[in-house]
Each structure stands twice: as structure tokens, then as C-alpha cells.
Amino acid sequence: MLEIEDVYKTFHEGTAHEVRALQGVNIHVDDGSFTVVIGTNGSGKSSLLNSIAGTFFVDRGRLRVDGQDMTGWPECRRAGMLGRVFQNPFSGTAPNLSIAENLALAATRGGRRGLGPAVSSRLRRQMREVVAQLKMGLEDRLDTPIGTLSGGQRQALTLLMAVWQRPRLLLLDEHTAALDPKSAEQVVALSEQVIARDRLTTIMVTHSMQQAARLGDRLLMMHQGRVLLDLRGVQKKRVRAEELLARFEDVRRSDLLDESAAEMLARCYV
Amino acid sequence: MSLLIGALTIGFILSLLALGVYVSFRIFDFPDITAEGSITLGAAVTATLLANGLSPLPATAMGFVAGLAAGSITGILAMQFQINRLLSGIITMTALYSVNLRIMSRSNIPLLNENTVVSQAEKLGLRWFRAASVPLLGWEVSVRDLALLLLVPLLITVACVLLFFFFRTNLGTAMRATGDNAQMIRALGADDRRMVILGLALSNGLVALSGAVLAQYQGFADVQMGIGMVVWGLASVIIGEALVGTRQLGFAITGAVMGSVLFRLLVAVALRWGLNPNDLKLITAAFVFIALILPKLLRGVPTWQRRLARA
Numbered sequence: 001m002l003e004i005e006d007v008y009k010t011f012h013e014g015t016a017h018e019v020r021a022l023q024g025v026n027i028h029v030d031d032g033s034f035t036v037v038i039g040t041n042g043s044g045k046s047s048l049l050n051s052i053a054g055t056f057f058v059d060r061g062r063l064r065v066d067g068q069d070m071t072g073w074p075e076c077r078r079a080g081m082l083g084r085v086f087q088n089p090f091s092g093t094a095p096n097l098s099i100a101e102n103l104a105l106a107a108t109r110g111g112r113r114g115l116g117p118a119v120s121s122r123l124r125r126q127m128r129e130v131v132a133q134l135k136m137g138l139e140d141r142l143d144t145p146i147g148t149l150s151g152g153q154r155q156a157l158t159l160l161m162a163v164w165q166r167p168r169l170l171l172l173d174e175h176t177a178a179l180d181p182k183s184a185e186q187v188v189a190l191s192e193q194v195i196a197r198d199r200l201t202t203i204m205v206t207h208s209m210q211q212a213a214r215l216g217d218r219l220l221m222m223h224q225g226r227v228l229l230d231l232r233g234v235q236k237k238r239v240r241a242e243e244l245l246a247r248f249e250d251v252r253r254s255d256l257l258d259e260s261a262a263e264m265l266a267r268c269y270v
Numbered sequence: 271m272s273l274l275i276g277a278l279t280i281g282f283i284l285s286l287l288a289l290g291v292y293v294s295f296r297i298f299d300f301p302d303i304t305a306e307g308s309i310t311l312g313a314a315v316t317a318t319l320l321a322n323g324l325s326p327l328p329a330t331a332m333g334f335v336a337g338l339a340a341g342s343i344t345g346i347l348a349m350q351f352q353i354n355r356l357l358s359g360i361i362t363m364t365a366l367y368s369v370n371l372r373i374m375s376r377s378n379i380p381l382l383n384e385n386t387v388v389s390q391a392e393k394l395g396l397r398w399f400r401a402a403s404v405p406l407l408g409w410e411v412s413v414r415d416l417a418l419l420l421l422v423p424l425l426i427t428v429a430c431v432l433l434f435f436f437f438r439t440n441l442g443t444a445m446r447a448t449g450d451n452a453q454m455i456r457a458l459g460a461d462d463r464r465m466v467i468l469g470l471a472l473s474n475g476l477v478a479l480s481g482a483v484l485a486q487y488q489g490f491a492d493v494q495m496g497i498g499m500v501v502w503g504l505a506s507v508i509i510g511e512a513l514v515g516t517r518q519l520g521f522a523i524t525g526a527v528m529g530s531v532l533f534r535l536l537v538a539v540a541l542r543w544g545l546n547p548n549d550l551k552l553i554t555a556a557f558v559f560i561a562l563i564l565p566k567l568l569r570g571v572p573t574w575q576r577r578l579a580r581a
Contacts, residue, residue, distance in 0.1 A: 074461075075457075076459050076461045076462075077459075079458055080459050091451070091454060092454055092457070093451065093454060094454055095451065096446070096517065097443065097450060102447075104443060105458050105460075109458045110458075110459040111459070113443075113460065114439070114441060115436075115439045115440070115441060116439060117435075117438060117439060117440075118438055118439055118442070118443035119438070161458075
């Protein structure tokens with residue numbers, strides 16, 4: 001369904017802040033699959049999602065969706081098929097707009113926005129029903145500005161917005177990282193529920209090894225802009241959080257070795 | 271009395287300017303200084319067309335359209351060419367100065383003998399009241415002033431209602447969301463650059479409309495009439511927010527109009543009490559400065575009190 005072929009991206013090339021975010025990533029995502037991506041800070045896992053979403057254009061490589069080349073599509077064009085939830089619970093909603101207005105914008109995702117009323121009475125009835133499923137009592141507060149809600153509530157609503165119109169691909173970017181444990185649990189449960197119900201093709205970046213071990217049917221570990229580990233099927237099912245942590249430790253140790261070795265070489269020869 | 275009526279009428283006319291400033295500064299968080307040029311542009315276009323014998327309503331509408339164009343230029347500079355927002359406005363504003371002179375082909379066009387919206391209103395007033403002046407609360411008031419005091423608020427009400435409903439359509443909601451959270455609206459498939467360009471066009475259209483009506487009211491268009499207008503509009507918006515106490519759409523729109531009228535009344539009273547008109551812009555600027563820092567100062571009060579209590 002989604003093909004990522006030999007994708008490279010370097011930020012601030014040629015400056016002191018140069019970051020090689022993606023260095024030859026190849027991933028084929030199957031229709032209806034649920035891929036979990038883990039990796040250390042700066043491993044390129046968020047850059048991977050952003051390259052798919054079109055937050056930036058890649059330096060090299062191709063991105064194809066359903067056989068169509070979307071490498072050069074701007075972000076707003078790709079949005080028609082993508083549902084996105086961000087790490088920051090404030091990123092996915094417009095704080096001064098009401099809950100209903102935010103949801104209405106999600107209901108027109110990817111379509112033309114004309115001069116019809118944004119929140120029609122039919123849409124409002126539908127909103128009440130869907131929002132009631134959150135069991136947060138928000139269905140009676142559809143006209144309150146969304147900025148007055150808690151991070152967990154906003155993130156739950158962002159998730160509803162992302163899947164309001166069935167997306168071809170759902171991108172979750174560490175969407176529970178900034179929440180308190182209880183809200184994080186709620187949002188994860190909600191994510192599992194909607195993904196299973198709508199059979200959504202999903203890519204989820206997470207920092208939590210527990211989530212990575214428990215969720216999804218495929219696991220990618222990224223390191224230094226490349227895919228280091230790709231587990232599927234039975235392998236993915238068997239993997240436990242401790243093993244993943246151990247893998248991380250290995251990676252970290254080899255990194256340290258690299259650095260100290262480089263330092264030693266520099267001391268001796270420069 | 272006629273001073274009071276005049277202040278009210280000008281306050282209502284300039285509330286279109288306040289609404290324009292509200293759209294750019296508040297809805298889009300875009301410090302758009304183009305307004306200084308586009309208010310004059312509206313006046314210049316309308317005055318020139320009136321002087322050439324076009325009837326008042328189409329001439330005024332053309333002033334509005336000219337403002338739309340000016341605003342979209344600033345929008346394109348800022349969004350397509352990624353020029354600093356303040357600088358984009360300054361560039362357009364500077365260019366408009368020459369454009370306005372070109373349109374008028376001199377620095378001032380008098381409109382006293384032309385057929386304008388105001389002279390139409392006067393005719394209407396004469397037909398209603400069948401006299402050149404009528405007693406109002408013990409004062410003799412000319413029907414021209416009275417007719418305008420009735421008609422201008424009507425125009426403003428129509429503009430406000432249209433604006434309110436526009437910002438609640440799918441397009442309008444997407445525009446408001448753009449100013450609130452551009453990342454979110456891009457993720458939902460709207461081109462945020464297009465939204466800002468449209469928003470600035472609308473903002474400057476309103477400002478130019480204000481200039482078009484103002485020129486007809488005061489009886490001339492002048493190339494200097496835009497100086498200080500952005501700060502003036504901002505002062506109105508800030509007073510309006512203080513009056514209604516919320517930034518919700520409907521209240522904010524009403525607030526901008528109320529702020530504009532109240533500010534104009536305060537200025538009229540101050541001038542009556544002997545304020546030197548030359549000091550007006552200085553005082554307006556000082557007022558906006560205080561209004562901008564006041565919330566921060568007030569927030570600082572509790573810590574200051576704590577420090578005092580500890581000592």
C-alpha cells in the first residue's frame with residue numbers, strides 16, 4: 001500500500017547543525033497492517049512519519065501510495081488520505097475554536113471547503129454520538145473552546161478527528177508521550193479500538209517498549225536514519241519488552257564504543 | 271450635539287477599519303500594516319470614480335475590491351515568497367503611496383459637489399423629515415447628520431452579520447483555524463498559505479471600504495489620510511475586547527465596533543476639552559502601548575506582593 005524506497009533526508013546540510021535524519025530507508029507497508037516504530041532519540045523515527053506526511057520533501061528516494069508517486073505532493077494534498085496525531089496534544093487542535101468546529105474541520109479533511117455552514121445540525125447530532133463514545137462528558141460541551149480541555153481530552157479528540165473520515169493511512173507520532181499515565185492508557189485503548197474497528201493501515205511511533213511489544217503486527221527499530229530491525233508475524237508476536245530494551249542497550253553500547261574509538265584515534269593521530 | 275453625532279458616525283465608519291484589523295491581527299495573528307495604505311486606496315479609488323461621475327454604490331464597491339487586491343499582494347509576499355510579515359506589509363504600504371497618488375493624480379480630491387453615498391443619504395433624510403433640520407432632545411440637528419447616523423450603523427450591522435456567518439462556514443472556520451494552529455490545518459488538508467492570503471484580502475477589503483465611506487463622509491480623499499490608522503484600529507479592537515471580555519467570534523466582532531465608537535467618542539471629548547489635535551497620534555500610540563503591557567503587569571502583581579510580604 002505504501003512504498004518507501006531508498007529515502008534520504010539531511011537537515012541543515014553543510015552547517016554545524018547538520019542532521020542526517022534518514023539515510024536510505026526502505027519500507028513496504030501492507031494494506032491493513034499495524035506497524036510500530038521504535039528507536040533512540042534522533043534515530044529518524046519521527047522524520048520517517050514526517051517524510052510520509054509531507055512536512056518536508058525528501059532529498060532522494062521515492063514515496064508511493066497505492067502505486068501513485070507522491071514524492072512531490074505538498075502536505076495539504078497528502079492530507080486527503082492521511083490521519084495524523086502528533087506528540088504534542090496541542091498540535092492537533094485549534095485552541096480557540098470549539099470542539100464542534102474542530103471536528104467539522106476534520107469532517108472536511110482533504111475536500112474543498114466552501115461557503116456551507118461548518119457545523120450543520122446533522123453533523124452536530126453525529127458529533128454528539130461519536131464524542132459520547134469517549135465517555136468524557138464532552139458531548140454536552142461541543143461549543144466550548146477546545147483549548148480549555150486537558151491534554152488527554154484533546155489527544156482523544158485529535159484521534160477522533162484523524163479517523164473521522166476513514167484515512168488510507170493513520171500516522172501516530174508518539175501520541176501518548178506527553179500525557180499522564182492514565183490518559184495515555186485511555187488514548188492507547190481508544191487507538192486500538194478504532195484501528196481494529198475500521199481496519200486502518202497504521203504506522204505508530206512510540207517511546208514505550210511495552211506498547212511496542214504489545215501493539216501491532218510488525219515492529220521496526222530505527223537507528224541513525226536506517227531500519228535496524230524488522231520483525232513480523234510470529235517473531236513480532238513473541239517479542240517482549242525486555243528483549244527490546246536489551247537490543248537498545250546493545251545499540252547504545254556500540255555507539256559509545258564508536259565514539260570513544262573515534263576520540264582515541266583523534267588523540268593519537270591529529 | 272452635532273459634535274457627538276459626528277463622532278458616533280465616524281466611529282461607526284472606522285469600525286470597518288477595526289474589523290479589518292481584527293481579522294489580520296487577531297484571527298490570523300498577522301501584524302498587517304498594509305491597512306495604512308489600503309484605507310487611502312479605498313478612498314482614492316472611490317473618490318476618483320465619483321469625480322468621474324460613477325454612481326456612489328458601485329464606486330464604493332470598487333474601493334472594497336481595490337482593498338482586496340492590496341491585501342492579497344501582502345499575503346502573496348509573506349506566504350509565497352516567505353518575506354517577513356511586517357516587511358511584506360511595509361513593502362505594499364510604501365508601494366500604495368505612489369499608487370494612490372497615481373490614481374488620484376494629485377494629493378487631494380474634494381467630493382463636496384459630487385453625488386456620493388452621503389449626498390444620497392441627505393436626500394433620503396430630506397424626504398423622510400421634510401425639513402433641513404429637526405429638533406432632537408432639544409437640539410437642532412441637520413437631517414444629513416441624522417440620516418447618516420441611522421444609515422451607517424445599518425451598513426455596519428450588515429457587514430458584521432455577513433462577517434460572522436462567513437467565519438462560520440467551512441471556509442471561514444478553516445481560515446480561523448489557520449491563525450490558531452497552522453500545523454493542524456495543514457494536516458487536515460487546507461493550504462494555509464492560501465488561507466492567509468484570502469484572510470488578508472478580506473481584512474484590507476474592509477479597511478478600504480472604511481476609507482471609501484470615510485472619504486465620502488468627510489468630503490475629500492487625501493493621500494495622507496492613512497497615517498496611524500493601524501494603531502487606531504488596534505486601539506479599537508483592544509477596547510472592544512476589554513468591553514466584551516472574550517475573544518469568541520460574535521462577541522469579538524461586536525466588541526470591535528463598540529470599541530471603535532467608544533474610542534472615537536473619547537477622542538472627541540478629549541479634543542473638546544482642549545487636547546491639541548497634533549498630539550492625538552502620540553496619545554493613541556501610548557494608549558495601545560499601555561493596553562499591550564497591562565496584562566503582563568497585572569500578572570506580575572501577585573509575585574510582587576509576595577515579595578513584599580516576605581520582606
